[in-house]
Amino acid sequence: MLRELNQLRNERKKYLESFASTEKTVSMAFASIHVPNFLVQAIMRAEPNLCDRAVALVDGAPPIWNVVAANEAALRSGIELGMAKSQVVQFRNVEIRQRSRLQEKSAHAALLDLGASVSPRMEDTALDTIILDIAGLSSMFGSEENIATQLMRRASGLGLAAHVAVSSNPEAALQAARGFSGITLIPPGEESKRLGGLPVRALLPSTEILETLERWGVRNCAALAALPLLQLSERLGQEGVRLHELARGASLRSIVLAEPAVHFEEEMVLDFAVAELEPLAFLLGRLLDQLCARLEARALAACAIRLRFDLEDSFEKDFQVLDDKSPRLAAKTYEKVLGLPIPMRNSKMLLKLLRLQLQADPPHASIVKITLAAEPAHPRAAQGGLFLPSCPDPEKLELTISRLANLVGNSNIGSPELVDTHRPGEFRMSRFVPASDESKILQKREVVATAHPCEEDTSTSRGAATAFRIFRPEVQVKVELQDGCPARIYFRGMRGKIVAASGPWRISGDWWREDTWQQDEWEVDIRFDSSASSRNERTSSPSALDGLYRIYYDSIRAAWFARGRYD
Amino acid sequence: MAVNLATLRSKVELALTGRVAAPFTYRDRHAVETVSTGIAEIDSLAGGLPRGALTEIFGPACSGRTSLLLSALAARTAQAEACALIDGCDAFDPHSAKAAGVELKQLLWVRCRNIDQTLRATDLLLQGGGFGFIALDLGDMSAKLLRHVPLDAWFRFRRAVEDTPTILVVLEPESNAKTCASLVLRMEAEPARWSTTLDTRASYFFRYPSSWLFDGFGIRAELLHSRMHSSAPNGFKKHFDSAGRSETFETNAMPGYLSAARIEPAPK
Numbered sequence: 003m004l005r006e007l008n009q010l011r012n013e014r015k016k017y018l019e020s021f022a023s024t025e026k027t028v029s030m031a032f033a034s035i036h037v038p039n040f041l042v043q044a045i046m047r048a049e050p051n052l053c054d055r056a057v058a059l060v061d062g063a064p065p066i067w068n069v070v071a072a073n074e075a076a077l078r079s080g081i082e083l084g085m086a087k088s089q090v091v092q093f094r095n096v097e098i099r100q101r102s103r104l105q106e107k108s109a110h111a112a113l114l115d116l117g118a119s120v121s122p123r124m125e126d127t128a129l130d131t132i133i134l135d136i137a138g139l140s141s142m143f144g145s146e147e148n149i150a151t152q153l154m155r156r157a158s159g160l161g162l163a164a165h166v167a168v169s170s171n172p173e174a175a176l177q178a179a180r181g182f183s184g185i186t187l188i189p190p191g192e193e194s195k196r197l198g199g200l201p202v203r204a205l206l207p208s209t210e211i212l213e214t215l216e217r218w219g220v221r222n223c224a225a226l227a228a229l230p231l232l233q234l235s236e237r238l239g240q241e242g243v244r245l246h247e248l249a250r251g252a253s254l255r256s257i258v259l260a261e262p263a264v265h266f267e268e269e270m271v272l273d274f275a276v277a278e279l280e281p282l283a284f285l286l287g288r289l290l291d292q293l294c295a296r297l298e299a300r301a302l303a304a305c306a307i308r309l310r311f312d313l314e315d316s317f318e319k320d321f322q323v324l325d326d327k328s329p330r331l332a333a334k335t336y337e338k339v340l341g342l343p344i345p346m347r348n349s350k351m352l353l354k355l356l357r358l359q360l361q362a363d364p365p366h367a368s369i370v371k372i373t374l375a376a377e378p379a380h381p382r383a384a385q386g387g388l389f390l391p392s393c394p395d396p397e398k399l400e401l402t403i404s405r406l407a408n409l410v411g412n413s414n415i416g417s418p419e420l421v422d423t424h425r426p427g428e429f430r431m432s433r434f435v436p437a438s439d440e441s442k443i444l445q446k447r448e449v450v451a452t453a454h455p456c457e458e459d460t461s462t463s464r465g466a467a468t469a470f471r472i473f474r475p476e477v478q479v480k481v482e483l484q485d486g487c488p489a490r491i492y493f494r495g496m497r498g499k500i501v502a503a504s505g506p507w508r509i510s511g512d513w514w515r516e517d518t519w520q521q522d523e524w525e526v527d528i529r530f531d532s533s534a535s536s537r538n539e540r541t542s543s544p545s546a547l548d549g550l551y552r553i554y555y556d557s558i559r560a561a562w563f564a565r566g567r568y569d
Numbered sequence: 570m571a572v573n574l575a576t577l578r579s580k581v582e583l584a585l586t587g588r589v590a591a592p593f594t595y596r597d598r599h600a601v602e603t604v605s606t607g608i609a610e611i612d613s614l615a616g617g618l619p620r621g622a623l624t625e626i627f628g629p630a631c632s633g634r635t636s637l638l639l640s641a642l643a644a645r646t647a648q649a650e651a652c653a654l655i656d657g658c659d660a661f662d663p664h665s666a667k668a669a670g671v672e673l674k675q676l677l678w679v680r681c682r683n684i685d686q687t688l689r690a691t692d693l694l695l696q697g698g699g700f701g702f703i704a705l706d707l708g709d710m711s712a713k714l715l716r717h718v719p720l721d722a723w724f725r726f727r728r729a730v731e732d733t734p735t736i737l738v739v740l741e742p743e744s745n746a747k748t749c750a751s752l753v754l755r756m757e758a759e760p761a762r763w764s765t766t767l768d769t770r771a772s773y774f775f776r777y778p779s780s781w782l783f784d785g786f787g788i789r790a791e792l793l794h795s796r797m798h799s800s801a802p803n804g805f806k807k808h809f810d811s812a813g814r815s816e817t818f819e820t821n822a823m824p825g826y827l828s829a830a831r832i833e834p835a836p837k
Contacts, residue, residue: 390649391648391649391650391651391701392650392651392699392700392701392734392735393650393651393699393701394651394697394698394699394700395698395699398697398698398699399697399699401697402693402694402696402697403677405693406679406690406693406694409686409689409690409693410679410680410681410682410686410690414679414680414681415677415678415679415680416677416678417673417674417675417676417677417678418661418663418666418673418676418678419663419673420663420664420667420673427662427664429663429664431678434676434677435674436649436651436674436675436677437649437674437675466607466608466636466637466639466640466669466818466820466821467636467639467640467665467668467669467670467820467821468636468785468786468820468821468822469633469635469636469638469639469662469665469666469669469820470635470662470664470665471635471658471660471661471662471708471709472660472661472662473660474659474660485776487778502761502763502781503778503781504763504778504779504781504782504783505778505779506778506779507779524778525783527761546629546630546742547629547630547631548629548630548631549629549630549631549632549758550631550761550783550786566660566662567630567631568631568783568786569630569631569632569633569634569635569636569708
């Protein structure tokens with residue numbers, strides 16, 4: 003009894019110690035992610051080949067274009083913010099791009115996805131900055147350093163080079179992320195010391211206050227934090243107090259929680275219109291990579307991809323419109339929905355499927371803008387059964403079906419489905435989705451086993467069903483009657499004698515529709531005349547075609563047709 | 570000497586690592602798994618359809634090739650296997666297949682317009698993999714046209730299904746795959762069976778055609794070629810290397826399909 007009590011005490015002690023250590027590890031509970039030079043990075047995310055080039059972004063109302071952002075390499079080359087585009091053109095090694103708000107929107111959405119991939123409690127602080135509440139994540143990711151490393155790695159996967167700072171209060175984490183590159187960990191109580199080296203400008207004061215502080219000789223946060231609070235308040239007001247708190251890392255506030263929208267869309271405006279599939283596939287590949295990375299960050303997959311192209315006005319299109327007797331405006335957009343049988347986020351596979359769709363139905367004009375949106379769904383989580391029959395991998399099957407559809411046409415591939423009508427030969431094609439539910443398959447097998455209890459397999463000696471092969475389209479034939487019964491037939495240039503006949507079996511239907519039908523069907527056993535010369539090269543020998551056929555007299559068309567033959 | 574052989578063997582194995590799993594392990598290519606065709610007579614004749622091999626079923630029109638194919642499809646789809654039919658002549662009748670017991674949802678039907686499309690579609694399906702049964706229906710194509718299909722196409726198909734659980738069945742008017750086929754069956758129809766409600770001596774077809782009903786016909790299947798040790802469905806082992814054996818089985822007309830579409834015979 004005493005031993006058990008001691009054991010319980012030890013366990014409790016261990017638990018409390020572990021709890022205390024957990025408390026210690028989560029003491030720094032906020033992480034801030036900042037994307038420096040966000041405008042340039044948003045462009046680089048869409049064009050990864052610009053990473054090692056000097057890039058300057060211009061913006062403004064034409065013809066006045068000024069530099070609004072530039073990367074380090076461009077600044078080293080002599081580019082300055084506010085410089086006119088005509089001046090920038092002089093720098094041969096600097097790539098000039100126009101600022102893209104669409105790309106910035108996408109990059110910001112990716113940043114939110116990055117945050118949501120780690121913590122559900124997130125503040126959307128600015129276009130280039132977010133703050134995460136990382137309290138309680140140590141059991142999942144480990145220490146704060148591990149969390150920060152994970153965030154850096156995931157940001158890199160989304161095409162963003164981010165700075166990450168972890169601190170016990172959100173403002174300190176925010177200032178550190180904006181001010182220091184890489185990963186910054188600020189232990190509790192050291193905020194003032196670590197932030198001291200930051201320039202006052204990093205606290206984003208108003209221009210007037212910044213000038214005042216510069217006149218006072220206050221250049222960094224340490225100098226600002228050393229100022230007496232009361233006197234600072236008298237001279238700079240509440241703004242001064244706020245800056246003082248920020249400089250000391252003592253600002254306490256709650257984060258404003260943001261709910262990132264489950265909306266995955268990537269857009270790209272093209273400088274030059276694209277007409278060919280190869281360069282288009284290259285661009286689609288980039289967008290799909292971004293889209294899939296975002297989906298992966300949120301642990302989601304796409305169940306459908308919506309593709310939208312804004313098209314350039316073309317001469318041919320104008321000509322077509324003018325030529326038309328009832329002119330109507332041709333659509334300036336091209337839209338396509340790629341439905342997926344199972345959710346997937348493999349960008350290469352999605353690109354292949356999109357390419358096949360575009361090959362089958364290409365846009366009729368050059369493309370100036372691409373929009374790709376993914377309909378999110380939870381990814382497939384399935385484990386193959388040990389006793390299941392072989393079944394194509396759904397992703398590979400979709401690709402194979404798309405390729406086949408490209409070859410034979412969309413309407414010529416799928417699973418046949420019978421329709422509720424008596425019209426002969428009616429069916430419709432539906433999407434081929436083989437059974438994959440293990441329980442249903444096993445249940446079905448049980449039903450089959452019950453139906454054939456004595457046989458291991460489905461072999462039967464009761465006789466197989468007689469199969470019928472259809473002529474598509476039906477073949478018009480000439481029939482000679484004897485006492486109202488078919489006696490001779492002329493079929494594909496051959497003459498045949500009917501040795502047995504069964505019928506007529508009158509069938510009719512759909513009298514209320516325009517395509518009403520009324521037929522007298524016969525089953526006839528034909529022996530073709532072997533001496534007759536065959537005019538049709540499909541037939542090698544007339545006697546090889548002897549057999550049982552189904553023919554019918556169409557009362558509406560007043561003609562005889564062969565529907566098919568038994569085989 | 571023994572040491573040298575062992576060293577040599579290990580060197581060869583090392584060189585082939587990643588390309589060949591076990592270079593010195595004997596693999597019996599003739600021992601293949603077979604499955605039922607759904608017709609007991611054919612199973613006893615040929616031991617079933619071999620997996621990972623090409624089976625050729627040929628014969629003239631109305632010789633029962635399609636009946637055998639539908640029976641095999643019904644057996645495979647009943648086991649929930651994914652099946653595919655590449656229809657070179659667009660002659661497949663879903664109603665007939667349903668009446669034969671084919672689970673249409675488990676069947677991928679590819680309707681082709683010419684031989685080129687048909688062969689390319691077969692290539693794509695075989696490369697895609699995962700299907701338990703793939704049927705290539707060239708039954709209504711001209712024998713002359715099929716003779717021009719290059720032999721390498723049949724080799725390619727055979728190689729593509731080798732070492733996979735896929736059954737590849739080809740329906741043709743004549744045998745063309747030659748040695749690429751592991752099993753070759755020739756089909757031939759026997760006279761059709763008719764039944765009548767009248768006295769057969771007093772009645773003949775052209776007098777009272779509406780009193781006659783088509784019942785089905787017999788089909789004679791001849792085993793022309795087989796190269797397999799069969800582990801047949803019911804477990805017995807046979808070695809089928811003798812050609813010329815044949816079996817006959819009966820087919821039945823499809824009452825469900827026909828009666829669904831028919832009304833009373835028209836009065837004369």
